[in-house]
Structure formats: structure tokens, C-alpha cells
Amino acid sequence: MVDTMFVRTIVGIIGNVISFFLFLSPVPTFVKIFKQKTVQDFKADPYVTTLLNCAMWSLYGMPFVKPDSLLVITINGFGFFLELFYVAFFFFFSPWDKRRKLIITLLIEAVFFIGVLLITLLAFHAPPKRAMFVGLLCIIFNILMYAAPLTVMKMVIKTKSVKYMPFFLSLAGFCNGIVWTLYALLKFDINILIPNGLGSLSALVQLILYAIYYRTTNWDEDDDDQPPRGSHQDEFSEIQLSSKV
Secondary structure, eight states: OOOHHHHHHHHHHHHHHHHHHHHTTTHHHHHHHHHHTSOTTOOSHHHHHHHHHHHHHHHHTSTTTSSSOHHHHHHHHHHHHHHHHHHHHHHHTSOHHHHHHHHHHHHHHHHHHHHHHHHHHHHOOSHHHHHHHHHHHHHHHHHHHTHHHHHHHHHHHHHTOOTTSOHHHHHHHHHHHHHHHHHHHHTTOHHHHHHHHHHHHHHHHHHHHHHHHSTTOOSSOOOTTSOOTTSHHHHHHHHTTTTOO
16 A cells, blocks of 8 residues: 555645746746846736745744644745845845835745734744634635736636746646645644635646637737736736745
8 A cells, every 4th residue: 555645745846846947936026137237117016926926835834833734845945035136135125115115025025924923923823723814814815815827817818818828837737736735634733724625726727728729819910919928927927826835
């Protein structure tokens, strides 16, 4: 008989590998920023949001919150420091008004996270209760983050174009969601199951839309109604990780 925990570990490692490459998906954006020495129309919002998302899931995976969740910590720990690098990179090439907004946002996130950490440690004295509290916050946070891909999908339907919805990113998001959903089922974890189940469904809808509107997409035309690169497309890139642990 195959050991369930062994299978779960293998599945978690696969999930770590896929998430690793998803975290690297914004690299071309930062190469472009580096070459131009300015952020131009690019937004820091998705990177700042994903930074907090990784911090929350890293907290969830801690032994004093959710024991036996090392693979949750490894990928989100990596994601946290990578997103921190992205944010620092963005800060360096931003004008002062964007830097000021970024500093305020990071301070708010830091206060929020410290507050969650203190409540977790002081108000709840058993791992199951701590996991329920932090996990609920993670689920709510992930659901709120689904606004970005929904906006992109609405745009696809409206324009009948998948130009700003990369196929391989949607495919990777779907595979990643399925892997982490399986991980959650092997040792039932509702807090991991819900966001990844919803994330898988969201990515599946994206793939269906891609199949429907691929032929009607004009890949060469620059449509003024489409958002510039650095808005929805970059948000879409980062938010693919919103449900990934």
C-alpha cells in the first residue's frame, strides 16, 4: 500500500516546482524596466499584494499554526523574498510620488501582518484554532484577489481577443491549482482546498475562453481599447499565484 504522506510530499514538491516558475513569470517585465530605467505605466500593486499573500501563507505553514506544512513554507518563503526583490526593484526605478505610495502601502501591510501574528499567538493557544483563523484570512484574501483575472476574462469576452491573456500562464495556473488541490485532499486541509479549487476553476475558464476566442484575436493590431502592458496583463501574471500555496 502506498503511503499517503509520501504521495502528498511528492505532490507538494511538484507544486513547489510549478509555483517556482510562476513566481518568475514577471521577470521579462523587470528586464524591460531595467532597460528603460523607468517603470512607466507598470504598476507595483500586484507585486505588493502577492508579497502579503506569501507572508500570510508562510505564517499559515508555520509549525505553531499548521504542523506538517513544510512545503507550504518553502514555496511561499521563496515567493516572499522574490516579491520583496520585485518591489525594491520597482521602488528604485519609480518617481517620488509612486515611491511614497509604495512606502505607505508596505507600512499598512506590515502593521496588518504584525497584528495578525500577535492575535494568532496571543488569542489562540492551539494549532487547530490558529490554523482556522489564519486560514480563513488567507481564503478571504485570495477570493478578493480574483478580481484581477475576472477583469481580464471580461475584457476577453468584450474584445473577443486573448491577446492579453497568455495561454501558458493560464495553463500553468490550472496545473498548479490542480496539484495543490490534490495536496489538500491527500491530508484534508479546507484552507488550502478552497482557494486552489477556485483557482483551478478560474484557470479552466481562462483556457476555455482562449479556445473560443483564439481565432478571432488579431495578434498584430494595436488596439487602443486594450490596456497597456503593465496594467491588467501584469496583474494577471501575478494573480495567477493568488491561490497557490
